[in-house]
Structure formats: C-alpha cells, structure tokens
Amino acid sequence: MDINVRKRLQVQVIQLRGPLRLGDAVDGLRNTIEEAVGNGDTRIVINLAEVPMIDSSGIGLLVRYLASLKQRGGNLKLVQPSKFTVQTLRLLGVLNLFEVFGDDDAAVESFA
C-alpha cells in the first residue's frame, strides 16, 4: 500500500492507495497515525478514493483511532470511500460513526 501524508490547516491528510488489509497496509497506516498523534496532531483525514477494499483489521484500526482521537478532542474523517467500502462499513454497523466527505478540502474545512 502507498501512504502519502500532507498537512493542511493543522489537519493531517493521509492518502492511501491499495487494499487496506492485515499486514503491511494496516501496520503502515497504524504507524502513520501513531506518528501524527506523537506530534500532537489529533485531526486526521483519510482519503480512501484509491482503496478498493478494507478488511476487518483495517476497520478495527479506523474505529479504534476514531475513538481515541475524539477522546483527545480531535477526529478521524473519511474521504471518498468506494461503494464496496461503504457497504462493508454499513454491514458492520460502523458507517454512521464516521463523518464522510466527497473531497479533502471539505473534510479539512469541516474541522474549522
């Protein structure tokens, strides 16, 4: 999985490319979020436009950090999840836990 990170208006925008599943992909995203949190960043946007699927380990990671970031006054918001990712999140009853946006700018500006 490719992971690119940029910072805009005090928000970490993480762009993923490839399946988010058990192994290097989930470990890489966990490390990326941990690094952001370690730097004091608790506002995170994850762009899923190029993520064809997320497995249960990836979803577990997202909801875990959603909860911990919210506890620290931040949030974790999603951008452009695929139709299948939306279906998966809905099947597991967690879709409504997340704020979902159509593009990075809208997600970033929602923190203002």
Next chain:
Amino acid sequence: MPAEFPSSSKNVPSSQLLNLNIPANSEAIATAVDTISETLGQLNIPEQKRLEIGLAIQEALANAVVHGCKNDPSKHVRCQLESDPLGRILIIVTDPGPGFNANLLSDPTAREKLYGDHGRGVYLIRQLMDEVHFERNGNQIRMWKY
C-alpha cells in the same frame, strides 16, 4: 442474510479451480487473495461478487493464520476454490489449529462492541457469503457464493 445449513448446494458436484497451500503470514494471504480474485475475473464473475468473495477469503485466511496457526510462518493453510455446474463458487479454508465454536462469537454490531478493534471477521463472512459452514471442530470453513 446467509443461510447456515441449506440443503441446496451440499451434494452438487463441483470442479476444482485452485488448490493453494499458503504459508501462515499476512503477505502470503494477500498474494492468495489476489490470485483468487484474478481467477474469478477470468471466469467473468462480476466485480461486486469478486469483491465480496475476495473479502470473505481475506477474513477466512486471516482467521486461519492468526488463530489456527498462531502466526507461526512454518505452518500452512489450505485454500480450495471450486465452482459447480450452476456457476456457484465454493471456497474451503482449512487450518491446522484445534478449531473453535463459531456459534459462541459475540455480535460485533452490538453497541458496546462498535469501537472494538477485532472480532468482526466471521460476522463479515456470514454477511458477504450465501452459505457458511464450519466443520472439523471449526478449523475448516466452507463458504458458497451463488
């Protein structure tokens, strides 16, 4: 919703498409899932169905590696892909572990479980596939997609 024990598919002969012996590590799982998805694509299985089957296999293999093999890379998981004359797809995943009772798993969509970081795999498989059977004390899963 998937049916647990329907009679329709149990006695229909199927032909084997793939028989994989997968080392118990996450990268080997990813390679196997990609190989199976490619094979399903060659059979002109629609994309939505391929995605659902691929994710179900990902979850079944992950359970087999993490729980059945305890992440021991010297162990292996068998994954068989078959199709029957009606075009239905059967996946059988077998691990060398002691098995488990799938009926004892809790519901990950319960309010108090929503923020948990694990425990969703089997539930997801049951949602994505049309038939799901746990056999051999639970160390073998047989799942059908119609």
